Amino acid sequence: MQEYVLLMVGAALVNNVILARFLGLCSFMGVTTRLDTAIGMGLATTFVITVSSMLNWGVQEYLLDPYGLGYLRTVVFILVIAAAVQFTEMTVRKVSPPLFQMLGIYLPLITTNCAVLGVALLVVEGRMDLFGATLFGFASSVGYSLVMVIFAGLRERLALAEVPRLFAGPPIGFIVASLLALAFMGFSGISAH
Amino acid sequence: MSAETDDLVLAPALVEGMARVVRRDGERVWLEPEPRSGCGTCASAGVCGAKGIGTTANRLEARRFPLHDHLGLTVGERVVVGVPENALLKATGALYAIPLAGTLGAGAVAQWAAGSDGVTLAAMIAGLALGMLAARLGAGRLGARGDLAPRLLRRAGPGETCERD
Numbered sequence: 001m002q003e004y005v006l007l008m009v010g011a012a013l014v015n016n017v018i019l020a021r022f023l024g025l026c027s028f029m030g031v032t033t034r035l036d037t038a039i040g041m042g043l044a045t046t047f048v049i050t051v052s053s054m055l056n057w058g059v060q061e062y063l064l065d066p067y068g069l070g071y072l073r074t075v076v077f078i079l080v081i082a083a084a085v086q087f088t089e090m091t092v093r094k095v096s097p098p099l100f101q102m103l104g105i106y107l108p109l110i111t112t113n114c115a116v117l118g119v120a121l122l123v124v125e126g127r128m129d130l131f132g133a134t135l136f137g138f139a140s141s142v143g144y145s146l147v148m149v150i151f152a153g154l155r156e157r158l159a160l161a162e163v164p165r166l167f168a169g170p171p172i173g174f175i176v177a178s179l180l181a182l183a184f185m186g187f188s189g190i191s192a193h
Numbered sequence: 194m195s196a197e198t199d200d201l202v203l204a205p206a207l208v209e210g211m212a213r214v215v216r217r218d219g220e221r222v223w224l225e226p227e228p229r230s231g232c233g234t235c236a237s238a239g240v241c242g243a244k245g246i247g248t249t250a251n252r253l254e255a256r257r258f259p260l261h262d263h264l265g266l267t268v269g270e271r272v273v274v275g276v277p278e279n280a281l282l283k284a285t286g287a288l289y290a291i292p293l294a295g296t297l298g299a300g301a302v303a304q305w306a307a308g309s310d311g312v313t314l315a316a317m318i319a320g321l322a323l324g325m326l327a328a329r330l331g332a333g334r335l336g337a338r339g340d341l342a343p344r345l346l347r348r349a350g351p352g353e354t355c356e357r358d
Contacts, residue, residue: 047289095329131304
């Protein structure tokens with residue numbers, strides 16, 4: 001039990017996908033101009049990363065490892081992620097057309113999010129069991145969503161602030177992101193204890 | 194407190210989005226949402242002309258929705274539509290949180306009871322399916338209350354985009 005709790009804290013905070021591993025930076029800068037889009041994107045990504053971590057673990061364990069096809073890992077994982085996103089999109093459309101109207105737009109953006117593939121590859125590197133792999137995927141994506149929401153909140157406040165013209169827009173965004181990364185470095189102290 | 198201030202305080206916050214009128218059907222108009230992206234080209238992303246499975250144009254066509262027209266709109270006009278912010282949060286919760294809870298809950302129970310990866314995988318897939326079913330019921334309830342219905346707010350101004358920055 002303690003092992004799983006540590007795994008989750010480590011994945012969400014200490015080795016945060018965005019601020020420590022620098023994955024998913026395009027969506028981090030691109031989709032965080034509004035809080036509502038950041039929440040939508042964060043939750044959709046959480047769902048897809050968790051499900052694809054589970055599926056990729058199965059593919060690795062039952063297909064790639066037994067047949068010595070490890071060299072195909074990246075290609076196969078991308079295929080599994082794209083299939084998971086397509087399946088989710090179709091299911092959402094079937095389950096609730098109004099929800100698809102509201103939230104479906106985030107799903108295609110996830111296929112090309114490197115954080116999803118990055119987490120799947122980290123799962124393989126970690127040699128985890130299925131439940132550990134799925135929890136790792138879930139915690140990593142919760143960390144991703146947390147940072148997206150914090151950064152979107154900060155950018156909404158920045159939009160109302162008087163920023164010098166030279167720093168307005170992306171430059172001040174990058175400065176704030178670097179300060180946020182420094183703040184998250186504080187969590188690395190947890191692993192020291 | 195004046196009535197105007199009351200309205201400001203009590204009115205639910207709306208999440209706004211842009212859409213284009215693609216068809217008129219009596220009192221209703223069919224709207225096609227403009228995709229929101231990080232690049233700020235939401236107005237042009239859906240009009241590249243490419244058609245087919247998986248293309249932006251195809252995805253947008255699939256997301257068309259009808260609304261009662263009280264503005265006298267014509268085909269081709271751009272409008273601003275909105276949904277209540279809390280409805281968006283409830284919708285994301287129903288859609289993603291419930292199936293995820295089902296998957297992880299079933300996986301945790303199976304791992305604790307059996308400790309075998311095969312059993313855990315089967316339990317997680319079953320949990321995901323049950324979660325999807327529960328999400329469908331939750332979404333149906335939200336839809337029946339009318340929480341998820343977008344509202345036609347106003348005509349979009351020239352050059353108005355869905356991005357705020």
